[in-house]
Amino acid sequence: MKRSFLALLVAALAFAATGTGGASTRSPQAAGATLISCGKTRSIGLMAPITGPAASIGTLQGKWAAFYVSRYNRTHKKKFRLVREDTQLGGPNGNAEALKGAQALKGNGKVLGVIGPAGSNEVKGVTSTLKGAGFAFVSGSATNTTLTTDGRRTGYFFRTVPPDAQQSKSVTRYIVNTLKYKRVYIIDDQEAYSTGLADEVEAQLKAAGVTTSRDGVSQQQSDFSALIAKIPRDTQIVYIPWQLAPKAQAFAQQMRQAGKSNIKLMGSDGLFAPEFESISGVYASFFPVQPTDATIKAYSRSHGGNTDYFGAPSYVAGQVVGGAIDRACADGRATRAEVRRQVAKTNLKRTLLGLPVRFTRGGDIRGGVFGIYQSKNGKFTRVA
Amino acid sequence: MNWSLFFDLTVSGLTLGSLYALIALGYSMVYGILKLLNFAHGDVYMIGAFVGWFALHGLGGPISPDLGAWMVTTLMFLAAMLACGFLGVAIERFAYRPLRDAPRIAPLISALGVSFFLQNSALLLFGAAFRDYDSFDLIGSRTRHVGNVYLATPQILTFAGAIGLMVVLTLVVARTTVGKAMRATSFDREAAAMMGIDVDRVIAVTFFMGSALAGAAGVMFGLVFGQIYHYMGFLAGLKGFTAAVIGGIGSIPGAMLGGLVVGLLESYATGYLPQGSTFQNLYVFAVLITVILVRPSGLLGRAAIRKV
Numbered sequence: 001m002k003r004s005f006l007a008l009l010v011a012a013l014a015f016a017a018t019g020t021g022g023a024s025t026r027s028p029q030a031a032g033a034t035l036i037s038c039g040k041t042r043s044i045g046l047m048a049p050i051t052g053p054a055a056s057i058g059t060l061q062g063k064w065a066a067f068y069v070s071r072y073n074r075t076h077k078k079k080f081r082l083v084r085e086d087t088q089l090g091g092p093n094g095n096a097e098a099l100k101g102a103q104a105l106k107g108n109g110k111v112l113g114v115i116g117p118a119g120s121n122e123v124k125g126v127t128s129t130l131k132g133a134g135f136a137f138v139s140g141s142a143t144n145t146t147l148t149t150d151g152r153r154t155g156y157f158f159r160t161v162p163p164d165a166q167q168s169k170s171v172t173r174y175i176v177n178t179l180k181y182k183r184v185y186i187i188d189d190q191e192a193y194s195t196g197l198a199d200e201v202e203a204q205l206k207a208a209g210v211t212t213s214r215d216g217v218s219q220q221q222s223d224f225s226a227l228i229a230k231i232p233r234d235t236q237i238v239y240i241p242w243q244l245a246p247k248a249q250a251f252a253q254q255m256r257q258a259g260k261s262n263i264k265l266m267g268s269d270g271l272f273a274p275e276f277e278s279i280s281g282v283y284a285s286f287f288p289v290q291p292t293d294a295t296i297k298a299y300s301r302s303h304g305g306n307t308d309y310f311g312a313p314s315y316v317a318g319q320v321v322g323g324a325i326d327r328a329c330a331d332g333r334a335t336r337a338e339v340r341r342q343v344a345k346t347n348l349k350r351t352l353l354g355l356p357v358r359f360t361r362g363g364d365i366r367g368g369v370f371g372i373y374q375s376k377n378g379k380f381t382r383v384a
Numbered sequence: 385m386n387w388s389l390f391f392d393l394t395v396s397g398l399t400l401g402s403l404y405a406l407i408a409l410g411y412s413m414v415y416g417i418l419k420l421l422n423f424a425h426g427d428v429y430m431i432g433a434f435v436g437w438f439a440l441h442g443l444g445g446p447i448s449p450d451l452g453a454w455m456v457t458t459l460m461f462l463a464a465m466l467a468c469g470f471l472g473v474a475i476e477r478f479a480y481r482p483l484r485d486a487p488r489i490a491p492l493i494s495a496l497g498v499s500f501f502l503q504n505s506a507l508l509l510f511g512a513a514f515r516d517y518d519s520f521d522l523i524g525s526r527t528r529h530v531g532n533v534y535l536a537t538p539q540i541l542t543f544a545g546a547i548g549l550m551v552v553l554t555l556v557v558a559r560t561t562v563g564k565a566m567r568a569t570s571f572d573r574e575a576a577a578m579m580g581i582d583v584d585r586v587i588a589v590t591f592f593m594g595s596a597l598a599g600a601a602g603v604m605f606g607l608v609f610g611q612i613y614h615y616m617g618f619l620a621g622l623k624g625f626t627a628a629v630i631g632g633i634g635s636i637p638g639a640m641l642g643g644l645v646v647g648l649l650e651s652y653a654t655g656y657l658p659q660g661s662t663f664q665n666l667y668v669f670a671v672l673i674t675v676i677l678v679r680p681s682g683l684l685g686r687a688a689i690r691k692v
Binding site: 051052055056088091190215216217220221222223226227230246247250254256257258259275 | 388389392393395396397399400511512513514516527529534536538539605608609610611613615616618619650651652654655659660661662664
């Protein structure tokens with residue numbers, strides 16, 4: 001008995017010291033210090049919901065990131081290659097797919113930096129893995145305020161979109177000062193991104209003297225009729241900071257079925273997607289990209305006239321990661337840690353966002369703001 | 385008392401409850417005849433929703449259908465019910481029949497396996513993206529209101545359709561030869577076989593009917609709630625099973641009652657209880673546990689007499 005116990009203990013220790021155990025106990029510094037030969041083609045990881053309920057936004061991010069790579073490759077001898085990992089944001093497996101993708105990138109010895117992930121909850125879920133691999137990861141859409149303030153990913157995580165602290169201010173300002181509404185119903189989707197943003201907007205609206213009601217609903221649910229029945233008919237606007245545009249579309253359709261189509265709907269950046277855009281009159285907050293920018297025009301020309309704005313910040317994320325890899329690879333070899341340091345030093349003078357890109361210590365873009373858009377004839381048009 | 389809210393919640397609960405009742409009927413019928421919990425039933429319902437969607441788009445789509453909207457809707461139901469009916473028969477033939485005399489855990493595991501098989505097949509074949517029925521363009525452009533009660537066409541269709549199907553099923557079971565054979569097989573399979581009843585055939589018919597009802601429920605779901613996806617069968621199947629247990633598994637009127645009870649509970653919980661929409665499943669399953677504790681055989685179920 002004693003002998004078999006000892007054998008088990010030894011086996012467990014051996015397992016911990018190799019394979020799974022060994023990898024997980026390696027420090028981010030050690031993991032990021034491995035020298036990688038840059039070669040002619042350098043690899044950038046892309047984490048986005050390519051399939052799943054949020055595929056519509058992930059596809060746009062993928063298109064814009066690929067657009068950056070193709071433009072870069074046309075004008076440079078050394079090339080970039082995207083290694084795509086599908087996170088299936090909002091899918092039934094939660095963050096499991098994102099985690100699998102992060103582990104795949106971690107194990108890919110050629111990948112030097114990562115664009116993404118898309119969702120704030122995903123960023124939280126994969127932080128340990130991506131940090132453990134020593135990556136800089138630059139998201140073009142994760143806006144939850146705490147991602148850059150809780151100190152858990154400082155020096156590793158960056159984003160090319162402003163945080164929800166900015167988004168909530170823009171939303172509140174528009175509801176209070178422009179629409180002059182007094183009765184607002186807020187429904188979060190029970191995920192970190194949504195509840196965080198809903199909390200901020202609710203607090204600011206209350207401070208401005210607006211009457212608010214608050215509810216939450218799982219995005220695994222499809223029947224919103226009972227929840228809609230609860231919304232008083234004299235409500236002026238329902239604020240839904242959700243991530244899944246198809247669910248918001250279904251919500252809007254069920255509002256119409258319940259005879260409440262007179263109540264306005266406002267979503268957040270997560271709903272700046274074709275499904276929500278197809279509903280006439282709805283509002284959404286979004287990062288104000290510059291329609292007149294040459295890059296936007298070039299994208300539109302090569303994509304049948306589509307601008308696919310939601311994915312545009314992922315182009316900038318590509319510029320950030322690509323530029324950092326270029327600088328780190330100046331001597332032909334680089335470590336992920338070097339790339340990380342170069343990302344932190346980013347200084348893009350002009351971008352399609354209409355502002356230069358430099359990062360705060362926490363990883364936020366300096367001077368970012370949000371705009372408010374309204375769907376008119378099936379297209380979002382900026383109204384503030 | 386806010387009567388407007390109460391009526392709105394009741395309409396919502398009855399609509400949802402009708403879907404649960406149709407799913408619960410499949411569970412109950414199969415359990416009644418084989419004492420098997422067919423956990424693949426929720427996924428048959430999901431397949432029904434997809435078949436309905438493909439039928440809709442094969443007939444021109446919701447905005448400009450090739451035939452009249454009601455004809456298209458009828459054909460969607462027919463396609464989904466037939467496809468699911470045959471799918472149910474195939475599942476019984478290949479996944480359950482070989483295990484009929486095996487220990488009871490074996491078909492249960494087989495049922496779970498079939499559930500995952502269907503779910504993953506749907507993911508592979510149809511993709512993970514949501515598909516929109518766009519029923520508003522097809523049949524839902526008018527919302528009727530009587531006083532403060534708002535009724536959308538798909539809601540009326542769902543409730544009336546579910547009641548109609550339940551009445552037909554009750555008549556089939558109570559008044560036809562097939563129904564009599566089903567009741568006999570449910571009562572005592574061996575004795576029924578000795579009386580000359582083709583038990584295999586009766587079981588296949590039971591699967592066909594139960595699965596066809598699930599297919600109809602899938603189309604109703606798409607028409608009322610708009611969007612379908614490969615994972616939708618899991619939670620709906622679980623709720624349908626809960627409804628069957630609350631009503632008394634094996635009992636057809638019990639399944640109907642259970643479905644409506646679960647639907648109304650969810651709706652009232654969302655409307656009246658604190659953070660109801662967040663915790664509605666907590667309330668529903670709390671009721672399930674209470675019912676099982678107080679009446680283990682369910683609201684309309686009968687306790688089995690065991691001779692020792």
